[in-house]
Amino acid sequence: MKILTKGIVASLIGLCVIQTSYAETAEEKGLAIAQQVENKDSGWNDMLVTIKMVLRNKQGDESTRDIQQKVLEVEGDGDKSLTVFNRPRDIKGTAFLSFSHIIDPDDQWLYMPALKRVKRISSSNKSGPFMGSQFAYEDLASFEVGKYNYKYLRDEVLDGTDSFVLENTPLYQYSGYTRQLVWVDKSRYIPLQIQYYDRKNALLKTAQFIDYQQYLGQYWRANKQVMINHQSGKNTELLLTEYQFKTGLSTRDFDKNSLKRMR
Amino acid sequence: MFNRVIKINRLSLLAMVMVASVLYSDQALSDSMIDTDKNQVSLFSDWELSGQISIEELGFFHNKLDSRQHNNYISGAIEPELYREWDKGKQSFTFVPFFRVSQHDNRRTHFDIRELNWLFSAQDWELRVGIRKVFWGVTEGSHLVDIINQTDLVENIDTEDKLGQPMINLALIRDWGTVDLFLLTGFRERTFAGVEGRLRTFPEVSVGDAMYEKHGIEKHLSYAARWSHTLGDWDIGLSHFYGLGRDPTLNLQLSDTGASRLIPYYELINQTGLDLQFTYDNWILKHEGILRSGQGKTFYASASGIEYTLYNLFSSGLDVGLVVEYMYDTRGANNLAAPLQDDILTALRFALNDVQSTELLAGIFFDRKNKSNFLNIEASRRLGDSFKLEAEVRLFNDAPANDPAFIFRDEDHIRVNLSYHF
Numbered sequence: 001m002k003i004l005t006k007g008i009v010a011s012l013i014g015l016c017v018i019q020t021s022y023a024e025t026a027e028e029k030g031l032a033i034a035q036q037v038e039n040k041d042s043g044w045n046d047m048l049v050t051i052k053m054v055l056r057n058k059q060g061d062e063s064t065r066d067i068q069q070k071v072l073e074v075e076g077d078g079d080k081s082l083t084v085f086n087r088p089r090d091i092k093g094t095a096f097l098s099f100s101h102i103i104d105p106d107d108q109w110l111y112m113p114a115l116k117r118v119k120r121i122s123s124s125n126k127s128g129p130f131m132g133s134q135f136a137y138e139d140l141a142s143f144e145v146g147k148y149n150y151k152y153l154r155d156e157v158l159d160g161t162d163s164f165v166l167e168n169t170p171l172y173q174y175s176g177y178t179r180q181l182v183w184v185d186k187s188r189y190i191p192l193q194i195q196y197y198d199r200k201n202a203l204l205k206t207a208q209f210i211d212y213q214q215y216l217g218q219y220w221r222a223n224k225q226v227m228i229n230h231q232s233g234k235n236t237e238l239l240l241t242e243y244q245f246k247t248g249l250s251t252r253d254f255d256k257n258s259l260k261r262m263r
Numbered sequence: 264m265f266n267r268v269i270k271i272n273r274l275s276l277l278a279m280v281m282v283a284s285v286l287y288s289d290q291a292l293s294d295s296m297i298d299t300d301k302n303q304v305s306l307f308s309d310w311e312l313s314g315q316i317s318i319e320e321l322g323f324f325h326n327k328l329d330s331r332q333h334n335n336y337i338s339g340a341i342e343p344e345l346y347r348e349w350d351k352g353k354q355s356f357t358f359v360p361f362f363r364v365s366q367h368d369n370r371r372t373h374f375d376i377r378e379l380n381w382l383f384s385a386q387d388w389e390l391r392v393g394i395r396k397v398f399w400g401v402t403e404g405s406h407l408v409d410i411i412n413q414t415d416l417v418e419n420i421d422t423e424d425k426l427g428q429p430m431i432n433l434a435l436i437r438d439w440g441t442v443d444l445f446l447l448t449g450f451r452e453r454t455f456a457g458v459e460g461r462l463r464t465f466p467e468v469s470v471g472d473a474m475y476e477k478h479g480i481e482k483h484l485s486y487a488a489r490w491s492h493t494l495g496d497w498d499i500g501l502s503h504f505y506g507l508g509r510d511p512t513l514n515l516q517l518s519d520t521g522a523s524r525l526i527p528y529y530e531l532i533n534q535t536g537l538d539l540q541f542t543y544d545n546w547i548l549k550h551e552g553i554l555r556s557g558q559g560k561t562f563y564a565s566a567s568g569i570e571y572t573l574y575n576l577f578s579s580g581l582d583v584g585l586v587v588e589y590m591y592d593t594r595g596a597n598n599l600a601a602p603l604q605d606d607i608l609t610a611l612r613f614a615l616n617d618v619q620s621t622e623l624l625a626g627i628f629f630d631r632k633n634k635s636n637f638l639n640i641e642a643s644r645r646l647g648d649s650f651k652l653e654a655e656v657r658l659f660n661d662a663p664a665n666d667p668a669f670i671f672r673d674e675d676h677i678r679v680n681l682s683y684h685f
Contacts, residue, residue, distance in 0.1 A: 018598045055618055063618050063648060089684035091620070092313055105544065107493075115423060116398040120498045120542045128575035128582060132618040176578065198578065252386060256493070257436055261355070261384060263348065 019241060030150030030166045036189045038145050044219050046249035047071045050242040055133050058233035063088075065131055068263075071142070072254050078102055079142035080254040084262045085131075088107070095262045096253055097254065098123075102146040103172055110261045118256050122233040127176025134227040134236040136176055139196075148171055158193060177204070188212070190220045198231075207230050314343035314359075323461055326674040328422040331458050338365035342377065350415035355382045359427075363418070370457030370470070371417050377427045394427035397445075399500060400490065401540045401549040402566040404588040404608035404628065408506045408536035408551045411487060413451035419678075420462055420657075426451045440492030447485040450475075450507050453527065462674050468513060469524040474610040475507060476531045476557075482507060500538040508532040510600060532557035541628070545572050549588075564592040564601070575616075584612035586626070596632045602667040605631045607650055610639075619645040637671075653680045 024032070053065040066087035072080040078100025085094045087144065093113035100106045104206040106123040126138040141147075148168035156165050163183040170177055179200045191209055199202040209222035225238040321336040340363040348355035359378035365371035380393030397411040411428055418424035429449040435442045452473050456463040475482050485506020492499055518524065522664035534555040541548040550566040568588030576583055587610075590603035598604065610626030621644045628637040638658040645651050655678040662668035 057618070088645060088648050089313060090315075090645060090649075090682070092684070116396050117400075119401075120493075120540055120547070122542060122547060122572055122574075124545045124572070125574040125582070127578070129580045129616045132580075132620065133615055156355065174574075228335055240294065246440060252436070255436070256491075257384075257389060257434060261352075261353070261389075263346070263355075 026152045027150060029152035030139050030168075031145070032140075032191070033152065033164050033166060033184055034145050034148070034150050034168075037184060037191070038143065040144075040189045040224070041074065041219060042075075044216070045073050046245070046247055047073075047252075048242070048244040048247055049221075049240050050114045052239040052241075053131065053133055053135075054237040054239070056235050056237070063132075065133075070249060070253065072249055072260075076110045078106065078144055080251070082254055082259065082262055093263070095259050097256070097259045099254075100141055100144075102144045105142075105173070107260055109256060111262070116260070118259060126172070127173040134229045134232075134234055135238075136170075138170075138175055138177075139207065139227070148180075155181065155186075161192060163192060180206065188220055203230055213243075215243055219245060271603065276416065281285075282433075292311075297530050302639060309347070309682075311346045312343060312685060313346070314341070315682045315684045316341050317680055318677060320678045321676060321678050323673075324675040324677075327461070328465070328673055329458070332461055333367045333459065336365060336367050336371070336461070338363055338371060339580065340364075341538040344378075344539060353384050353619055356380070357382075368417075368457045368460035368663065371460060373415075373417065373454065375415065375426050377425075379427070387436045389436070391430070391432040391434075395432070396425050396427060397430075397432070399502060399536070399538060400551055401498070401538045402551045402568060402588055403570075403586055403604050403610065404568070404626070405566050405590055407553045407564055407566055408500070408502060408538045410502075410509055410534060410536070411447065411584065413453055413509050414452050417460070418452040418458055426454070430599075440490050442487045443487075443491070445487040445489075447487065447506060448483065450485070450529070452529075454508065455527075459679075461676070464513065464670055466515075466523045466525060469526055473511065473527040473529065474514075475529045477507060481531075482529075496541055496543050498540045499543070500536075502534070502536045502538075504532070504534045506531070508534070508555070510558075512558060528544075530558045545574070546570070547572075558600075559594075562593045562601075564594075566590045566603075573581055580616040582612075582614040582616060584614075591599050597665045597667075599667045601604050603628070607631065630662075630666065630668075633661075633666055635666055636660050637668060649684050651682050651684065652681070657681075 008041050027100055047070070048068050051067040051069060053067060055063045064087060065085060068084050068086065070082045074080055081098050081100070083119065085091045097109045098106050099123040107124045108121050108232045110119050110121050112119065127136050129135070129138055130137050151167040153165045153167055163185055166182045168180045168182055168183060175194050176199065178199060179197050181195040182191055184190070185192055191211065191213060194207040195203060196205040196207070206228050208226045209221040212220045213223055214220050221240065221243050223240055226235060227241070229246045304490060316674040318339045319337070319439065321338070321606055323334050327334060340361065342361045345358040353403065356584055357378045357380055360374070362374045363372060376394050380391055380395050383390045385409065398409055399411070400408045404510040406422060412425035413428065414422045415424040415426050427483035428447060431446045432449065433444045447478040452470060455470055458467050485504065487502065487504040489502035489511050507529045511529050513525040514528050516524055516526045532555055534553055536553045537551070539550045550565065550567040551571070552563065554563050555561065559598055566588055568586065570584060570586045572584040574582050588608040590606045590608065592601040594601040595604055601680060607629050608626055609629070610624060615621040622642065624641045626639045628639070629645045630636065638655040638660070641653070643651060644651040658675045659668055659671040660670055
């Protein structure tokens with residue numbers, strides 16, 4: 001008899017929980033969307049991509065960097081990545097190994113080919129520019145749900161696509177942003193646009209993700225990303241080509257030994 | 264001079280033959296695969312050619328001490344790199360010759376094979392055969408632990424330019440770290456400036472008359488092993504070297520004509536080295552220590568310090584780093600071989616993180632014993648996409664006559680290097 005009562009109470013409590021989840025707050029809705037974004041983009045194991053980075057100043061002067069990147073998906077933590085520069089030629093062979101973490105500081109090593117030296121470097125440099133570009137190091141880090149607090153703001157149609165607009169507040173240390181506004185495609189759960197607000201909460205940059213393509217029938221990747229700095233008038237374009245997934249890479253391809261071999 | 268080059272070539276030849284035979288067998292295999300299946304072609308990358316050509320001006324602020332020397336030296340260098348990988352990147356071949364031609368000082372006009380090697384990497388081991396350069400260490404002011412390659416001192420007195428070292432290197436990659444085993448096949452003599460050159464000893468070093476503690480095969484074979492690992496915020500390396508030391512003892516010799524000269528003497532040494540780095544937040548703590556026996560009394564030398572960096576200062580992209588290191592050597596003061604025996608390096612590093620990758624490093628070495636100091640400023644900036652301009656200023660101050668740096672009292676100089684990268 002007593003057991004039966006307990007069961008009824010438990011199911012009543014259960015109903016209440018379900019009730020409240022239907023009337024979810026903006027924070028809960030934001031988090032749920034972010035979780036969907038992460039869930040839909042998991043399971044690819046490893047990825048290879050060729051990146052051309054085009055830097056432009058206010059006057060329109062251009063400078064390019066050619067980069068190869070390998071990424072290993074790590075369940076329950078940030079991804080591992082190995083990035084090597086091919087152009088400009090004076091830094092050819094310079095390679096960067098990163099074990100990213102959700103909240104803890106990342107582990108990072110730099111390989112300098114002229115000296116043949118591998119140097120462990122501080123990962124506090126989140127907000128600084130990556131290779132003189134408008135992308136900060138933190139802009140290029142892997143997306144993990146635990147990195148931000150979320151708040152759903154509104155629905156909006158962005159260039160004809162139904163989107164959710166979320167406000168993300170970074171939880172990790174040394175971020176250059178107070179918040180980010182992210183436009184997430186409602187049907188595909190992929191980011192279409194991100195607005196970055198600086199430490200004074202002024203609009204600093206806008207990133208646009210253009211020309212998405214689907215790989216392995218599941219994973220969406222943009223062939224182009226543009227980062228516009230509203231304060232300096234400079235912009236950087238990333239052209240991402242030759243995406244490859246599930247190539248069989250393992251942790252062994254992301255260690256200090258492979259850093260020295262990476263081309 | 265020619266004698267020297269031939270000697271080097273003979274050593275390189277052995278490695279070349281070894282590499283060539285390995286490559287040949289693989290190449291034959293790959294060709295047959297291409298014949299049978301055209302789709303396999305993509306597995307083998309093409310030859311990649313890159314490298315740099317540079318022109319350098321080395322100018323001295325004070326007049327020469329020897330009438331045979333000069334105040335300005337113009338030189339040019341070329342260092343191409345030929346690279347090819349195959350077997351999905353598991354195997355690769357690298358060839359990097361180097362040649363500098365100098366207006367004055369025929370010792371500085373020199374050729375070297377920096378790299379000529381074949382690499383095979385498997386899941387838990389890597390094998391490298393041929394001529395290579397290997398760097399060990401963590402500190403900035405001195406490189407104590409680094410011992411595999413001989414220093415190409417005639418290139419730059421900072422000891423960061425190295426001569427190619429023929430070797431067989433097997434790396435065993437385990438969960439508990441990487442063990443590198445080295446069989447170093449062929450001893451390389453250190454290069455020194457000739458009589459026409461600056462930044463040299465008085466009297467000059469007579470390179471061709473070098474003496475060795477061991478001869479024949481014992482002279483040419485040395486052995487080394489290193490264990491390295493990352494444990495959380497710590498990066499650690501423990502190494503041992505056995506063979507002829509890379510740092511010669513310079514012995515004064517009087518010839519029959521009464522002229523004096525310094526003869527390099529290479530002793531058989533044992534050296535154990537430890538390099539340690541702790542990286543946390545904006546802080547890096549580092550330590551290098553060596554224990555060397557066989558070169559006079561057994562001695563210990565160390566370098567320990569910190570590096571603190573303020574990133575993206577005022578959101579301008581500017582990084583400012585502070586480096587402080589203390590260098591100690593039990594050989595003590597007045598020893599030509601140990602100039603950094605009780606010295607402190609304080610340096611500031613500026614990185615603009617701009618499109619041209621502009622950087623500036625300014626440091627001062629201060630000798631606590633005799634209060635002499637050495638100021639070193641290095642700056643670099645990319646010009647356009649393919650050129651790079653580098654400048655170096657070195658000033659030697661207040662070295663008393665019993666300090667090793669006394670020989671550089673009038674050698675304050677500026678070096679400007681313009682390189683084209685392809």
